[in-house]
Amino acid sequence: MKKDPVCNMDVREDDAITAECDGLPYYFCSEGCKEKFLKERTCKVPRTSYDLIVIGGGPAGLTAAVYAATLKMDAFIITKDLGGQAVDSTKIENYMGFDFITGPELVEKFQYQLIHSHYIDHLISEVEKIETVEGGFNVTTSELNKYFAKTLIIATGMTRRRLNVDGEDSFQRRGVFYGNIQDFSFIHGEEVAVIGGGNSALQIVENLHTVAKNIHLVSDAKLTADPVIIERVVQFKNFHKYEGFKVIEFTGDSMLSHIRIREKAKAEAINIPVKGVFIAIGLKPNSSIVSHLVKLNEKGEIIVNPDCSTSYPGIFAAGDVTDAFGKRIIIASGEGAKAALAARQYILDLRRKLYDE
Ligand SMILES: Cc1cc2nc3c(=O)[nH]c(=O)nc-3n(C[C@H](O)[C@H](O)[C@H](O)COP(=O)(O)OP(=O)(O)OC[C@H]3O[C@@H](n4cnc5c(N)ncnc54)[C@H](O)[C@@H]3O)c2cc1C
Missing domain, CATH: 3.50.50.60 (FAD/NAD(P)-binding domain)
Structure with missing residues (x-):
C-alpha cells in the first residue's frame, strides 16, 4: 500500500495512477489528485x-x-x-x-x-x-x-454507543465487540450474544446464525428492526430472544466467558456462558x-x-x-x-x- 500525497488515501501500488517527480515515484488515487499535486508543485502554494x-x-x-x-x-x-x-x-x-x-x-x-x-x-x-x-x-x-x-x-x-457496564472495557476485543466484525472464526460452534434490537443488531444475528451454536439476543426494549429482518431471524432454530432484559456485567478470566443479564424490574440475574458479545445499541x-x-x-x-x-x-x-x-x-x-x-x-x-x- 502507498499513500496518495495529496489526499492521504491508501492506494494499491498496482492500480494507482503514478507520476515521477524529481526522480521519485508518486502514487495517486485518481488523475485529479495527480493533476493537483503537479500544479501545487509548480506554483508552490497548496x-x-x-x-x-x-x-x-x-x-x-x-x-x-x-x-x-x-x-x-x-x-x-x-x-x-x-x-x-x-x-x-x-x-x-x-x-x-x-x-x-x-x-x-x-x-x-x-x-x-x-x-x-x-x-x-x-x-x-x-x-x-x-x-x-x-x-x-x-x-x-x-x-x-x-x-x-x-x-x-x-x-x-x-x-x-457503549453500554457502560462492568467488564465492558476490560474485555474489549477479548470477547466484546462493537457492531459487526469481519472474522467470525473464533466463535465457530460457540455460544454468542448480540446486544440491541435494531437493524444493526439483527444483521449481526443473520451473519452469525450459520456460524455460532446459539445466539442470545438481549434487548432492553421491543425489537425496532425492520419487520422483514425480524421475520427472517425469528425462524432461526439457534436464535434466543431476551426482550426487556438489561446487561449487568461481562465476566471471565483473560477472555470473556459470561454475560450477566437481568429482566427489567426483577432482581434475579441470569448468567449466560458466551465466547463473544456483539454490541449494537445505537449510535x-x-x-x-x-x-x-x-x-x-x-x-x-x-x-x-x-x-x-x-x-x-x-x-x-x-x-x-x-x-x-x-x-x-x-x-x-x-x-x-x-x-x-x-x-x-x-x-x-x-x-x-x-x-x-
Ligand atoms: C451495521 C449497520 C448496518 C446498517 N444497515 C443499513 C441498511 O441495510 N440500509 C440502510 O439504509 N441503512 C443502514 N444503516 C444505516 C446507514 O449506514 C446510515 O444511516 C448512513 O450511513 C448515514 O450516513 P451519514 O453519511 O449521515 O453518516 P455516517 O455513515 O455515519 O458517516 C459519517 C462520516 O463522517 C466522518 N466523520 C465523523 N466525524 C468526523 C470529523 N470530525 N472529521 C472528519 N470526518 C468525520 C466519518 O468518518 C464518516 O465517514 C446501517 C448502519 C449500521 C451501523
Whole structure:
C-alpha cells in the first residue's frame, strides 16, 4: 500500500495512477489528485481556500460532494474515512437501483463517482475545530492544517454507543465487540450474544446464525428492526430472544466467558456462558465540532430546516448527524444532495450581494 500525497488515501501500488517527480515515484488515487499535486508543485502554494467544505464521507457527505461537483462548485471534502457506517452494512436491501448490495460494494461505487466520474478535492483526515472568521469558516484538521470555506456542510454521521457496564472495557476485543466484525472464526460452534434490537443488531444475528451454536439476543426494549429482518431471524432454530432484559456485567478470566443479564424490574440475574458479545445499541451523533455554533436537539442532533440549513447562516448539515427523520443510507444520500443544492444557492446569494454593494 502507498499513500496518495495529496489526499492521504491508501492506494494499491498496482492500480494507482503514478507520476515521477524529481526522480521519485508518486502514487495517486485518481488523475485529479495527480493533476493537483503537479500544479501545487509548480506554483508552490497548496490550496487552502474553497467556497464549500463538506465534512464527513459517509453516504450524506459523499453525495453532497458529488452533487457539488456536478453543480461545478468550488468544493473540498474532509473525512476520517470513506463510507462511514454504510461500510459495516453486510446486506443492503433498501437502496434504490439494487435489490441487494453490500455496504462495501455501494461505497466503492460512491467513491468511484467522487474521484473518477466527478473529481472533487478530498482529504482523509479528522476535523478537530471549526471557527467563524470574516466571510466564512476556518476548519482545522488533526494535523493542524487550516482550510477556509465560505460555507460548510456537516455530514459527520454517528458513532456507536457503549453500554457502560462492568467488564465492558476490560474485555474489549477479548470477547466484546462493537457492531459487526469481519472474522467470525473464533466463535465457530460457540455460544454468542448480540446486544440491541435494531437493524444493526439483527444483521449481526443473520451473519452469525450459520456460524455460532446459539445466539442470545438481549434487548432492553421491543425489537425496532425492520419487520422483514425480524421475520427472517425469528425462524432461526439457534436464535434466543431476551426482550426487556438489561446487561449487568461481562465476566471471565483473560477472555470473556459470561454475560450477566437481568429482566427489567426483577432482581434475579441470569448468567449466560458466551465466547463473544456483539454490541449494537445505537449510535450518538458526531455534532461536537459545531455544538458551539448551531442549535442541537436533546439527542445532540443538529436541528435542520427543510433545506438542510442550520441555525447558523452558512452552515448546512445532512444525514444521521441531523434531526431529519429516518437513519438510512438513501435518506442520508438524499439529504446530502439537498444540502449541496442549498449551499450552492447560499454561494450564489453571497455573490449577488457582493455585486449589489
Ligand atoms: C451495521 C449497520 C448496518 C446498517 N444497515 C443499513 C441498511 O441495510 N440500509 C440502510 O439504509 N441503512 C443502514 N444503516 C444505516 C446507514 O449506514 C446510515 O444511516 C448512513 O450511513 C448515514 O450516513 P451519514 O453519511 O449521515 O453518516 P455516517 O455513515 O455515519 O458517516 C459519517 C462520516 O463522517 C466522518 N466523520 C465523523 N466525524 C468526523 C470529523 N470530525 N472529521 C472528519 N470526518 C468525520 C466519518 O468518518 C464518516 O465517514 C446501517 C448502519 C449500521 C451501523
